[in-house]
Amino acid sequence: MKKWMCMNCGWIYEQEVGDPEGGIAPGTAWEDIPDDWKCPDCGSLKSEFDMVEI
Amino acid sequence: MTVMPRLEDLEDKSFDPFLVEKLSTGDCPDPYPRIHELRAQGPVVDGSYRKQFTDVPDVQMGHLPQVMVLGYDAVMKVLTQPDIFRNKEAFENNLGRSFGNTITVMDAPIHTRFRKIFQKAFLPQVVAQWGESVVDPVVNRLMSTFIDRGEADLIEEFTHHYPFQVIYAQVELEPSQAPIFHKLAIAQILSSIGAPQGPEASAKLGTFFGGLLVEKRRNPGTDLISHLATVEVDGERLPDDVLISFLRQLMNAGGDTTYRGTSVLLTGLLTHPEQLAAVAADRNLIPQAIDEALRWEGPVTSTFRYAAQDTEIEGMPIRKGTYINTVLASANRDPRKFENPDEFDIFRSRSTRHIAFASGPHLCIGQHLARVEMTRALNAILDRLPNLRLDPDKPAPAIKGHLLRVPEHLWVKFDR
Ligand code: HEM
Ligand SMILES: [Zn+2]
Numbered sequence: 001m002k003k004w005m006c007m008n009c010g011w012i013y014e015q016e017v018g019d020p021e022g023g024i025a026p027g028t029a030w031e032d033i034p035d036d037w038k039c040p041d042c043g044s045l046k047s048e049f050d051m052v053e054i
Numbered sequence: 055m056t057v058m059p060r061l062e063d064l065e066d067k068s069f070d071p072f073l074v075e076k077l078s079t080g081d082c083p084d085p086y087p088r089i090h091e092l093r094a095q096g097p098v099v100d101g102s103y104r105k106q107f108t109d110v111p112d113v114q115m116g117h118l119p120q121v122m123v124l125g126y127d128a129v130m131k132v133l134t135q136p137d138i139f140r141n142k143e144a145f146e147n148n149l150g151r152s153f154g155n156t157i158t159v160m161d162a163p164i165h166t167r168f169r170k171i172f173q174k175a176f177l178p179q180v181v182a183q184w185g186e187s188v189v190d191p192v193v194n195r196l197m198s199t200f201i202d203r204g205e206a207d208l209i210e211e212f213t214h215h216y217p218f219q220v221i222y223a224q225v226e227l228e229p230s231q232a233p234i235f236h237k238l239a240i241a242q243i244l245s246s247i248g249a250p251q252g253p254e255a256s257a258k259l260g261t262f263f264g265g266l267l268v269e270k271r272r273n274p275g276t277d278l279i280s281h282l283a284t285v286e287v288d289g290e291r292l293p294d295d296v297l298i299s300f301l302r303q304l305m306n307a308g309g310d311t312t313y314r315g316t317s318v319l320l321t322g323l324l325t326h327p328e329q330l331a332a333v334a335a336d337r338n339l340i341p342q343a344i345d346e347a348l349r350w351e352g353p354v355t356s357t358f359r360y361a362a363q364d365t366e367i368e369g370m371p372i373r374k375g376t377y378i379n380t381v382l383a384s385a386n387r388d389p390r391k392f393e394n395p396d397e398f399d400i401f402r403s404r405s406t407r408h409i410a411f412a413s414g415p416h417l418c419i420g421q422h423l424a425r426v427e428m429t430r431a432l433n434a435i436l437d438r439l440p441n442l443r444l445d446p447d448k449p450a451p452a453i454k455g456h457l458l459r460v461p462e463h464l465w466v467k468f469d470r
Contacts, residue, residue, distance in 0.1 A: 008170060009417050010177045020405075040407070042417045043134055054179045 004030050005052040009042035059265030061234045062258045069251050071241040079455040082107045093384045097128035098370035103356040103379040107456035113248040114148045122379040126388040128367050132359050132380045133414040143360035152242045152256055154299035168296055171287045173419050181423040189430045192219040205445060208464040209317055217312035217427055221304055224278045239305030263298045311353045312424045314460040316431055319347035321451045321461055322398040324444050329400050334436045343400045344428050350398045351459055352410030355383035385409050439468035
C-alpha cells in the first residue's frame with residue numbers, strides 16, 4: 001500500500017482521517033491539501049512528503 | 055569477517071553508575087500534584103523543574119536563569135518555534151558534553167540536513183522489518199528465562215534489558231561486552247553531576263564507535279551501522295563526529311526511554327485488569343494502549359530549550375538568555391485537553407495528540423522503533439503468560455522519579 005509520508009519524522013497522511021486539528025477535513029485528497037499546510041507532528045512543509053510503500 | 059573493536063572499562067572498577075543514576079533521577083513517588091500546582095500558577099513560572107523535586111545540585115544548569123513552561127498550548131508554542139526557542143545553547147553544556155555533536159544539540163539548517171539522514175534509517179517501513187529479525191529474538195530469549203516459573207519481576211527480568219539488547223543486536227556487540235557497554239552508556243550522562251567518569255565513558259565509547267565505523271566501511275553488511283557509515287543524502291556523508299555522537303546517544307535516547315515506557319505500559323495495564331483483559335482479547339487496542347501509557351507517564355517529563363531573543367508565552371515575558379524547562383508532563387496531563395488527566399484510560403478520546411515524543415523539528419526520531427518494540431513485547435507477554443496478574447503477595451508496583459519515571463519492580467504471576 002502506498003501512502004504519503006513525512007520524510008522528516010515518518011508521520012503518515014491517512015485520507016479518511018485527514019488532519020482536523022490542522023484544518024484538513026477527513027476525506028481530503030492529498031492533492032487538495034494547501035502547500036502551506038504543515039506536518040502535524042514535526043512542522044515540515046507538504047513538500048517534505050514522499051509517496052512510500054508501507 | 056568483521057573484527058569488532060574492544061571496549062575499555064572505567065579505570066575505577068568499583069564505580070557504580072547505576073546507583074549514581076538512581077540518586078540523580080530521585081525517588082519522588084508522584085510529581086504530578088506539584089506539576090498541577092505549578093501549571094495553575096500560569097504558563098511561565100520562575101525556576102527549574104528539577105529543583106522542585108531534588109536538592110542534589112545541578113552543576114551544569116543550576117546557576118543559569120531558568121523558567122518552567124507549563125500546560126499543553128504553552129509547551130507547544132515552545133516546541134514549534136525553533137527560531138526563538140533553540141536547542142544548541144540549551145544542550146551544548148549538558149547532553150553535548152556527554153554525547154558530543156549530536157542532532158539534539160543542533161538547530162536549523164544543519165539540524166534539518168543531518169536529521170533527515172538519521173530519520174531515513176528509522177522510518178516506519180524500515181523499523182517494521184526489525185520486529186521479526188531483531189526484536190522478537192531478544193524478547194523470546196529473555197522470556198525463556200522465567201516462563202517456566204509462573205512468576206517474574208517483569209522489570210528486573212524483562213523491560214530493563216530488552217531495548218538495550220535490541221541496540222546491542224544493531225551494533226553487533228559481542229555478548230561479553232554488553233555489561234561494560236551498558237555501564238559506560240549510563241556513566242557518560244553523569245557528566246551532569248560533575249562525575250569524572252562521565253567524560254571518561256564518553257571518550258571510551260567514542261574510541262569504540264570510531265573503530266567500528268572504520269571496520270564497517272571496510273566490510274559493510276546490511277546492519278544499521280554499515281548503513282549509517284556509508285549512507286549518502288544529496289551526495290553528502292554523515293561526518294564521523296556526528297555519527298559517533300548519535301551512537302553514543304542511542305543507549306540513552308532509545309534504551310532508557312523504551313525501557314521506562316514499556317514498564318509504565320505494563321504497570322498501567324496490570325493495575326487496571328479490565329483494560330488488560332480488553333487488550334488481551336483485542337490486539338487492535340495495543341496502539342492506543344501504548345499512546346495512553348506514554349501520555350499518562352511519559353518517560354521524558356521535561357526537556358530544555360533556550361530563548362534566543364526576548365519573547366513571550368501567552369502574554370508572559372521571557373528574557374533572551376533564559377533556559378526553558380519545557381514540561382512535557384504538564385502538557386500530557388493538562389485538564390483543558392485531557393479529561394481526568396491523571397487517570398490511565400486506554401479508551402479516552404484521542405482527539406488531542408500527546409507529546410511524550412515531543413513535537414516540532416526535534417520530535418523523537420525513534421518513535422516508530424519504540425512502538426514496534428513495545429508492541430512486540432506486549433504481544434509476547436499476552437500470548438505467552440496466560441492469566442497474567444499482579445503478585446498479591448508482593449508490593450504493588452510504584453512508579454518513581456521526577457525525570458525518567460519507572461517502577462523498580464513489577465512482580466507478576468501467570469499460569470504455566
Ligand atoms: C518510548 C520511547 C521513547 C520516548 C518516550 C522518547 C522521547 C523523546 C523525546 C521527548 C524527544 C525530544 C527531545 C527534545 O526535543 O528535547 C526525543 C528525541 C530523540 N529520540 Fe526518542 N524517545 C523514545 C525512543 C527512542 C528510540 C527507540 C530512539 C532510537 C532511535 C530514539 C532516538 C531519539 C533521537 C535521536 C532524538 C533526537 C531527535 C532530534 O533532536 O532531532 N528515541 N525522544
Ligand atoms: Zn513530520
